[in-house]
Amino acid sequence: MTEEIIIAGFGGQGVLSMGKILAYSGMMKNMEVSWMPSYGPEMRGGTANVTVIVSEERINSPVLKMYDTAIILNQQSMDKFEKSVKPGGVLIYDNNGITHPPTRKDITIYLIEANKVAIKMSNTKVFNMVVLGAFLQVKPIVNIEDVDKGLKKSLPERHHHLIALNEEAIRNGMAAVQLVQEAA
Amino acid sequence: MGELRLMKGNEAIAEAAIRCGCDAYFGYPITPQSEILEYLTLQNPEKTTGMVVLQAESEIAAINMVYGAAACGKKALTSSSSPGISLKQEGISYIAGAELPAVIVNVVRGGPGLGTIQPSQSDYFQSVKGGGHGDYKLIVLAPNSVQEQYDFVKLGFDLAFKYRNPVLILSDGAIGQMMEKVQISDFTPRWTEEEIVQMTGSWATHGKPETRKHNIVTSLNLQPEPQEEHNHHLQRKYKEIEDNELRYEKFFCEDAEYVFVAYGTSSRLCQKAIQLGREKGLKLGLLRPITLFPFPKKQIKMATKKAKAFLAVEMSAGQMVEDVQLAVKGKRPVKHFGRYGGMIPMPDEILEAMEELIAKVEKKEAKKAQKKAKKKAEKEAKKQKN
Numbered sequence: 001m002t003e004e005i006i007i008a009g010f011g012g013q014g015v016l017s018m019g020k021i022l023a024y025s026g027m028m029k030n031m032e033v034s035w036m037p038s039y040g041p042e043m044r045g046g047t048a049n050v051t052v053i054v055s056e057e058r059i060n061s062p063v064l065k066m067y068d069t070a071i072i073l074n075q076q077s078m079d080k081f082e083k084s085v086k087p088g089g090v091l092i093y094d095n096n097g098i099t100h101p102p103t104r105k106d107i108t109i110y111l112i113e114a115n116k117v118a119i120k121m122s123n124t125k126v127f128n129m130v131v132l133g134a135f136l137q138v139k140p141i142v143n144i145e146d147v148d149k150g151l152k153k154s155l156p157e158r159h160h161h162l163i164a165l166n167e168e169a170i171r172n173g174m175a176a177v178q179l180v181q182e183a184a
Numbered sequence: 185m186g187e188l189r190l191m192k193g194n195e196a197i198a199e200a201a202i203r204c205g206c207d208a209y210f211g212y213p214i215t216p217q218s219e220i221l222e223y224l225t226l227q228n229p230e231k232t233t234g235m236v237v238l239q240a241e242s243e244i245a246a247i248n249m250v251y252g253a254a255a256c257g258k259k260a261l262t263s264s265s266s267p268g269i270s271l272k273q274e275g276i277s278y279i280a281g282a283e284l285p286a287v288i289v290n291v292v293r294g295g296p297g298l299g300t301i302q303p304s305q306s307d308y309f310q311s312v313k314g315g316g317h318g319d320y321k322l323i324v325l326a327p328n329s330v331q332e333q334y335d336f337v338k339l340g341f342d343l344a345f346k347y348r349n350p351v352l353i354l355s356d357g358a359i360g361q362m363m364e365k366v367q368i369s370d371f372t373p374r375w376t377e378e379e380i381v382q383m384t385g386s387w388a389t390h391g392k393p394e395t396r397k398h399n400i401v402t403s404l405n406l407q408p409e410p411q412e413e414h415n416h417h418l419q420r421k422y423k424e425i426e427d428n429e430l431r432y433e434k435f436f437c438e439d440a441e442y443v444f445v446a447y448g449t450s451s452r453l454c455q456k457a458i459q460l461g462r463e464k465g466l467k468l469g470l471l472r473p474i475t476l477f478p479f480p481k482k483q484i485k486m487a488t489k490k491a492k493a494f495l496a497v498e499m500s501a502g503q504m505v506e507d508v509q510l511a512v513k514g515k516r517p518v519k520h521f522g523r524y525g526g527m528i529p530m531p532d533e534i535l536e537a538m539e540e541l542i543a544k545v546e547k548k549e550a551k552k553a554q555k556k557a558k559k560k561a562e563k564e565a566k567k568q569k570n
Contacts, residue, residue: 020190020363023190023363024190027188027190027365032365033190033363033364033365034362034363034364035190035362035363035364036358036361036362036363037361037362039215039216039301039302039357039361059364060452060453060455060456060459060531061452061453061455061456061531062358062362062449062452063358063528063530064530064531065531065532065533153190154190
């Protein structure tokens with residue numbers, strides 16, 4: 001099993017840390033992982049993306065042109081990465097701020113209104129965990145226990161009291177994800 | 185054995201330095217390697233192992249601090265990215281001339297000039313062909329994973345002290361910034377002054393007992409005759425390094441008809457290109473130099489027995505390709521493929537470049553075979569006439 005993922009959105013949405021938690025979770029399951037961030041001017045200009053690969057085999061290239069899954073959280077990223085989903089692959093997006101929804105017919109598309117869910121939880125900081133929940137519902141490559149372990153490992157102890165909140169956000173994300181279209 | 189961690193390549197270098205008994209780090213921030221200094225500052229190893237971490241006032245100050253620490257027999261580390269490494273060249277030449285051990289990390293970014301902050305491999309010439317002035321060589325290690333970033337710090341110090349020669353870890357922005365799993369090693373205590381003498385002999389300037397003469401550390405010699413002798417000595421040392429310290433790796437070379445030569449990040453990209461190519465039935469392989477000096481000349485030459493052509497893949501306009509050409513000695517076509525200025529080539533682009541090369545070679549082969557067949561037919565026709 002190899003899952004090649006791009007997560008793309010605005011800086012501050014927690015794109016990089018969501019990727020990190022996913023990578024940690026994969027590591028907890030004894031899988032090979034790689035996490036390759038954008039660190040260039042796009043980071044300084046407001047958008048951020050990260051390529052995460054989780055695999056049972058040794059990972060060769062940490063950068064890719066086509067992905068199994070694209071998680072897209074703003075319009076710029078939609079413009080850039082919709083075409084980078086492998087035919088038959090998955091695109092998950094939050095429609096908040098999206099003016100041009102995806103149009104491809106050969107990919108499976110899911111919608112996660114993560115912003116809405118996070119507002120309902122009265123904590124917009126859990127936005128990225130809601131998105132992670134949506135992803136894990138669609139592609140259960142790691143289970144929630146692995147994520148818990150990953151969070152424990154990646155967060156400093158003073159933040160461990162937030163793990164329960166994060167778990168709740170993930171579960172809400174899992175429940176809220178909607179299928180928009182099956183790949184033709 | 186220590187634990188398994190998820191780390192950035194830059195953090196791995198910093199953690200490895202603390203754990204392998206490094207005495208001092210001197211650096212100056214520059215993207216994409218600033219995490220090395222940041223991580224060390226945050227860890228504050230002065231409190232645990234006693235390792236000194238200092239942000240110098242410039243790259244030049246940092247390399248000269250390394251010179252000073254190394255002259256006292258200490259394990260000193262500095263790191264920077266391309267423009268900063270250019271600034272350090274004078275100091276590196278002095279360290280090589282004075283035969284001091286040191287580890288220098290270059291997390292390469294796109295150039296020339298201030299260039300970009302994205303990954304590149306355009307400092308190959310600077311790393312293996314001098315960089316600074318004078319006839320000197322660095323031992324150059326080129327990691328292609330975060331684990332190797334970690335492992336090569338200890339290896340670097342081992343080699344630096346074995347040969348009393350500066351070692352350069354030639355990384356790039358991609359490996360520096362990416363996170364992968366790293367197997368952490370246990371702490372090795374820093375050497376005491378007695379241990380330095382015990383392990384490496386008495387050469388450092390850490391106080392003269394009455395029982396021996398002064399140890400002098402210098403790269404200056406006003407007389408040409410002893411300076412030539414010193415150069416002879418250095419050349420012998422470089423030959424010894426070439427004989428003993430070559431490191432390389434082969435992927436799918438057993439049956440490969442077409443061989444990539446690539447180091448660092450590019451070697452990872454080529455592995456993916458090989459995977460894609462092999463799915464199409466192309467017999468592709470990779471020869472990956474791990475040390476760039478020494479360079480696996482013989483291994484590349486040996487590969488010409490089976491390989492029909494070579495493609496050097498670098499994130500540069502073509503630097504290492506010259507060394508591949510020198511190794512192949514015109515026996516097989518050697519081409520270069522690269523993206524540069526901070527662009528990372530995608531594995532399918534690399535495969536396309538290889539397919540182009542294959543098509544060219546096959547066309548040439550077909551033409552040759554046609555000519556041969558034509559000649560043969562003409563000969564036979566002549567025979568029949570007679």
